[in-house]
Amino acid sequence: MTGHRDQWFGGRTYAQHGDDLAVLNIFKRLGIERPSYLDVGAYHPFDLSNTALLYERGSRGINVEPNEAQHALFLRARPDDINLCVGVAPVSGRLTFHHVAADPGRFTFDVATATTLGITRSLELPVMTLNEIVAHHAGGVWPDLLSIDIEGMDADVLRTADFGADPPKAVIVEADCGSGDNSHDLAATMHAKGFALHSWCGSNMIFVRAADQALVWGV
Template sequence: MTARLVRPERNTSYALGGVDVVLKSILRDVQVGTYLDIGANHPVNYSNTYLFYEMGWSGFAVDGNIAYMVDWSKNRPRDKFLNEIVTDSRKTVIFEIFPDSTMSTIEKSTGERYRKRFDSSEINEIECESTTIFEIYRSTIKTEVHLMSIDIEGEEINALRGARLDVFRPGVVCVEIKSVSVHNIRDNEVYQYMEGFGYHLIAKMPLDSIFVDTRKPYLSWIPDGIV
């Protein structure tokens, strides 16, 4: 008797490194959820949340580049696009928009590195007022956030400091952490900050690290031994 071949469900990924497929597995018990996408950029290309939109989720996209507002309105009408810059407090910042908009940042050392790749005439600098993740949550969201994705080119730790994770508790937090090996992740300031608020690292991708709050009922499936 020939055994029947069972093919696994096909997973389409839109994110770099397939992180959205990993996130989908972690959030398997949430049928229709809410995401907060910080540094959202394009609504489809390299998006950590578009796969979830296709699954019926909706949420909030935050980006300092207002040029993406029309694209989000057209491609993801269930989502709310917020043209905001996020850091640790309200203050005046300089937002640098590079020809490759995925590099756009307010973080000075990151901006200095990226400026070397382009002619100064190609870089758009905008002075604007920043806000915090917690202010966005308190004023606009006011509901359970199952997934928060942060990719803001070196400003991630400051964004987390302004998130008030003692009050605002997303179930899963996906943070871009570059140039960090799995062997020394414990020395990283984002890792230490998240652990300090009771989040546990469950996955390390080439560019992203995924943290979970296992006290959330929809994450109760995660065995204690893997976080």
């Protein structure tokens, strides 16, 4: 059943595991009606998107997708967002981006992950750090939500990010992209940055700022 009158956020979810509904609940608890976002490894403007529902509800943000064909979809479907066709890595520069035999959502800069999936094509692309994206495209202010799904490089990219004094209020990160479970590494990295695990949604971990735990959980 969808569209029931008492559904706070409606009967639709675009995310793979309902992550978008969990995030909307977090921001409702925080009193933020239209959270901004940085969606890294955004893949598609609606399909399996953690931010599409937020966009439909009036939020705006930044989508980062290095696959040109997928990036073009964002330009058409999410014109009010900032849509970047670059990769994200621990250090800026250029890296080899691997197309694989699986669907485009599995394309990756991580050669180990790509090898297990079967590399079909590789090309060199520019990459930026998370901090460079925030500095150049968000005025140096971290968006409310950081969603990151970059097929094997998630922990390395988060580890090198400097969140400063005002980090994102929530972070969604893929803990298992099919090449192995890195949830312990992610939990340790986020704990060191002042975040606590809020919940799991399928293969994704959702973190909130430790300072907001009581408000988010109502304890």
